Amino acid sequence: MTQEAVSVHAGTRGFYEDTGKRTGIRAWIFSTDHKRIGLLYLMTMGVFFLLAVAFGFVMRLEMLSPGKTVVEAQTYNTLFTLHGIMMIFLFIIPGLPAVFGNFFLPILIGAKDVFFPRLNLLSWWLFLAGGLLALVSVFLPGGAADTGWTFYVPYSVRTSTNVLPALIAAFILGFSSILTGLNFITTIHRMRAPGMGWFRMPLFAWSLYATAWVQVLATPIIGITLLLVMVERWFGVGIFDPTLGGDPVLYQHLFWIYSHPAVYIMILPGLGVVSEILPVFARRTIFGYKFIAFSSVAIAAVGSLVWAHHMFTVGMSNTGMFVFSLLTFLVSIPSAIKVFNWVATLYKGSIVLEVPLLFILSFIIQFSIGGFTGLMLGALAVNIHVQDTYFVVGHFHYVMFGGTGFGLFAAMHYWFPKMFGRMYNKGPALASWFLTTVGFNMLYFPFFFLGYFGMPRRYYDYLPEFQTYHLISTVGSWVLVLGIIVMVVNLLIAYKRGKTAPANPWGGRTLEWTISSPPPTENFHDIPAVTTGPYDYSEYEQRQAEHP
Amino acid sequence: MSSTSPGVAAGPHAHRDDVGSRLGMWLFLFTELILFGGMFIVYAVYRFTHPEAFHLAAAELDTFVGTVNTIILLTSSLTVAMSITAIQEGRKTFALTLVGMTILLALAFLVNKYFEWGHKFDVGIYPGAPELLAQPQGVILYFGLYFVMTGLHALHVIIGMGVLIYDFEAIRRGTINATSFVRLESGALYWHLVDIIWIFLFPLFYLLH
Numbered sequence: 001m002t003q004e005a006v007s008v009h010a011g012t013r014g015f016y017e018d019t020g021k022r023t024g025i026r027a028w029i030f031s032t033d034h035k036r037i038g039l040l041y042l043m044t045m046g047v048f049f050l051l052a053v054a055f056g057f058v059m060r061l062e063m064l065s066p067g068k069t070v071v072e073a074q075t076y077n078t079l080f081t082l083h084g085i086m087m088i089f090l091f092i093i094p095g096l097p098a099v100f101g102n103f104f105l106p107i108l109i110g111a112k113d114v115f116f117p118r119l120n121l122l123s124w125w126l127f128l129a130g131g132l133l134a135l136v137s138v139f140l141p142g143g144a145a146d147t148g149w150t151f152y153v154p155y156s157v158r159t160s161t162n163v164l165p166a167l168i169a170a171f172i173l174g175f176s177s178i179l180t181g182l183n184f185i186t187t188i189h190r191m192r193a194p195g196m197g198w199f200r201m202p203l204f205a206w207s208l209y210a211t212a213w214v215q216v217l218a219t220p221i222i223g224i225t226l227l228l229v230m231v232e233r234w235f236g237v238g239i240f241d242p243t244l245g246g247d248p249v250l251y252q253h254l255f256w257i258y259s260h261p262a263v264y265i266m267i268l269p270g271l272g273v274v275s276e277i278l279p280v281f282a283r284r285t286i287f288g289y290k291f292i293a294f295s296s297v298a299i300a301a302v303g304s305l306v307w308a309h310h311m312f313t314v315g316m317s318n319t320g321m322f323v324f325s326l327l328t329f330l331v332s333i334p335s336a337i338k339v340f341n342w343v344a345t346l347y348k349g350s351i352v353l354e355v356p357l358l359f360i361l362s363f364i365i366q367f368s369i370g371g372f373t374g375l376m377l378g379a380l381a382v383n384i385h386v387q388d389t390y391f392v393v394g395h396f397h398y399v400m401f402g403g404t405g406f407g408l409f410a411a412m413h414y415w416f417p418k419m420f421g422r423m424y425n426k427g428p429a430l431a432s433w434f435l436t437t438v439g440f441n442m443l444y445f446p447f448f449f450l451g452y453f454g455m456p457r458r459y460y461d462y463l464p465e466f467q468t469y470h471l472i473s474t475v476g477s478w479v480l481v482l483g484i485i486v487m488v489v490n491l492l493i494a495y496k497r498g499k500t501a502p503a504n505p506w507g508g509r510t511l512e513w514t515i516s517s518p519p520p521t522e523n524f525h526d527i528p529a530v531t532t533g534p535y536d537y538s539e540y541e542q543r544q545a546e547h548p
Numbered sequence: 549m550s551s552t553s554p555g556v557a558a559g560p561h562a563h564r565d566d567v568g569s570r571l572g573m574w575l576f577l578f579t580e581l582i583l584f585g586g587m588f589i590v591y592a593v594y595r596f597t598h599p600e601a602f603h604l605a606a607a608e609l610d611t612f613v614g615t616v617n618t619i620i621l622l623t624s625s626l627t628v629a630m631s632i633t634a635i636q637e638g639r640k641t642f643a644l645t646l647v648g649m650t651i652l653l654a655l656a657f658l659v660n661k662y663f664e665w666g667h668k669f670d671v672g673i674y675p676g677a678p679e680l681l682a683q684p685q686g687v688i689l690y691f692g693l694y695f696v697m698t699g700l701h702a703l704h705v706i707i708g709m710g711v712l713i714y715d716f717e718a719i720r721r722g723t724i725n726a727t728s729f730v731r732l733e734s735g736a737l738y739w740h741l742v743d744i745i746w747i748f749l750f751p752l753f754y755l756l757h
Contacts, residue, residue: 115568182575190568220579224586228696236676237692238685239590244692245685250593254586 012500013421014518032117033521038103039419040124045091045099046488048131052086053484055079060443060477063470066462073460077146078161080458082138084149085166089173090131092404093262096269097215098127098180100411101208103419105184107512108202110193110530112522115186123179130172137165148458150259153240153251157232164233167226174219174226177265181215184208193511195530202510202534203292207272210296214261214268218304222258225251249314256307264303266400268296270367270407271338274360277414278342279535280508281357282349283544286535288341295334302331309378313387321380328378335371339364350544354506355429359410362437366402370395373448388458391451397444409436409487416491417505421518422498428490435483442476510534566730573734577741580704584745587697591752594689601686606757608673609694613664614754617657618746624653625743628712628736638726640719647716647732650739654709661702665695694753701745708742711735 015035019027028036059079062069071079102120106113114120138144145166147156156163188209192201201209229251231237238244240251279286286292308316308324316324342364351357373395376382386392417423446469451457455466462470504513511528512519595602631646672679673691680688715735718724724732 115565116572119572178579182572182579185575186568186572189571190565216575216579217582220582221586224583227700228587228590231675231696235695237696238675238688239692239696244681245594245598245689247593247597250590254589257586 012516014516015521016421016518018521030121032113032121034102034106034114034117034120035419035519037120037124038099038101041094041098041102041127044124044128044131045094048086048090050484050488051135052083052091053481055083055086057477057481059083060474062460063462064474065470066464066467074143074146076460077458078138078144081145081148081166082134085134085145085170087400088149088262088266089170090127090134092266092400093173093177094127094180095266095404095408096273096411097184097208097211097265098124100204100273100408100415101180101184101269104415104512105187105205105208106191107515107519107523108205108510108534109188109191110196110511110524110528111187111191112524112527114183115190116183119179120183123176123183126172126176126179130169130176133165133172134169137162137169140165150255151226151229152255153229153232153246153248154242156229157241164230167230167233171223171226171230174223177215178219178223181212181219184212185216188212193527193530199290199293200530200533201293203275203286203289203296204269204272206293207268207275207296210300211265211268214265214300214304218258218261218265221254222262225254225258228254249311252311252314253308256310260307260310261300261304263396263399264300266404267367268299270363270404271296271299271335273407273411273414274342274363275338276510277356277360277410278345279537280414280506281352281354281360282346283352283507283537283540284345284349284535285533285537285541286341287344287347288337289533289535291337292341295337298334299331302327302334306331309383312380312383325378325380325383329375332371332375332378339368339371350540352506355426355433356410356414356506358430358433359406359413362433362440363403363406363410366398366406366440370398370400370402373398386451388456389451390447390455390457393457394444394447394451397447402440402444406436406440409433412487412491414506415512416494417501418512418517418519420495420498421501421516422494423501423505424490424494424498428486432483432487432490435479435486437483439476439478439480439483443473443480444476446470446473446476509536564728569730570733573737577737580741581745584697584700584748587693587700588748588752591693591697594686594693598684598686598689601684602690603757604684605687605690605694606753609754610664610667611754613660614750617660618750620653620657620660621743621746624650624657625740627653628739632729632732632736635719635724635729635732636726640722640725643732644716644719647712647719651709651712651716654705654712657705658702661698665698697749698753701742701749704742704745708735708739711738 015033018033020031020033022030028040031037058071059076062071062076062079102114140162143161145159145163146161147159147163147166151163151167151170156167188201188205228239232239232241232246236244238246240246240248242248275286275292306324306327308320309328312321312324373391377386377392377395413424413429450466450469450473453466455462455469501517503516505517506513511530514528515523627646628650631643631650634643634646668674668691674680675692675695680691712735715724715732718731
């Protein structure tokens, strides 16, 4: 095996040429190579993402005018449920860790694979199974689930729709997420190359590390909670159903004990991508490396203690509300530390305005808007006013899509040459950045006004005075979808016909840029010995200082 | 060169790092503990809101059966721990006997559990039973939690048995031996987890009246 692999290194198509004696699709779906698994995730996740985008698109179309526009009310309920379940469990939670973490984590820390390669493949299979089950549940008799992605009891126990398959799907996906987290923690602890101390690790690896802990420690809670709802539906066991003495508010607590930390599973890797890409295009050593690294850990830790801020209106003691509000404010400190350090890194940098950096700049601005509105929501008085309105929807789309989504677009455009060994055309990529940024803000910014003026979320119909905002928003969704189409087509063309990519097109200093594009099967001929930090632009900075 | 540096893989599957394998296993055990932890939270909340009903309902359980099962599980933890020492010393037959005893004890636990549950069903205590639904809400919640928590625990006993049967086979074939036994250690760790969860279930349901 080792001997064969060495000869493969000479090939120009790197690991793509090494099919491990399997043919066709079997070379992919049975491969334990972390790079192939990363690409498997990319493809399956991409399909789910585009489907969920389509659901969102139809939802926006429905909201174009008051009353019925294109779909029935029940279909609308199904659409927002599926949009939520798919975007959250099938796209944004696995998103960056499963695709870019799998592909790049071992390379970034100078390893040949993750610690448990077979477990890694199993987690993809579970992901696929969960995803397919979620899709199948749509078409089974009984109708697709209409509970929203939150599965709130008692409605989720009583509705006759296919809640059970959706619950099982979410349970399986949680298991897949746990296995990925467990694998990454072990990999980072045991497989760093000689000389790669904790503080020489790239910041994307740090963010994956913090994320992995949240995945491992928080996901079991949603597992058991969903399992309890399942047995409640199956066997009529009294646990959360108030007619049997259960407490539905307890369900909400358990749900958010996972689902708020899950928000950090979604955003932390995005923050890591920013820290990874920014120094490369600023040609600057990152400002405040340790602060950024520890702020990831701090966000993960404090973020696990704020769950009840989703529930300020359900009835809670004033002390409880005060504590959860305070903790919510505290999370903004490590988040702000990151933003300040990024801005400081750009300051006096020799900025190269490539497409990945543009996505990152959109990320920083949108994430900041999302963060600020998050603080507003964390304030008790404001929260009571805008709870369950479009304001909340606007806030989390600014963080999740404006942040993580754009982080994923940035990562895609940054690592594409390394993953596929091809360059994409810059013109259409710029267009896709412009369209997605404009479309995104047009789509979601009006949500803040809508919510502030009292438009509740998840409503099928609305009062005529809201129409202007809904109209702007729906037009924004068209621009956004156009941008996504341009991006996907551009990258597909690049994959087929793009120019061959050099090993280091951006001037990156981390380990993935020291090996060929695409990487060879075993990543490194010899495990590299690491002697410097990850973003060492000191020579460059010195030259700039001497010859400005 | 790479294969000699500690913790670094020589090839995707060629590495052997027992510390790493153990770390992975411990992480998995954390997830299991938190899984049950969620149910312990539910138990704590309902015990707090329905103290009297919980007190009444707990009297229905047979402390004797519970105690016997506790002794069975504790003994099985002992035998599986001894099997690791045995394999380290290269005493293969003895190790096989000990793992086999562990599996039999697990089976005994399940048989006991079967009769215990069966008796409950006979007297009309099961989810949705009309006799149970006539009881105060706290009693319904108590037995709901009783069946779910001991049921999920029993499922873990069954999974644990599967793991131990697999390890038994591996010892017999010699893939688990005096120099490579991390898989048996992982299996035993899992078995201890099953045991420790019972150690909390037993007092919460059987002893706390």
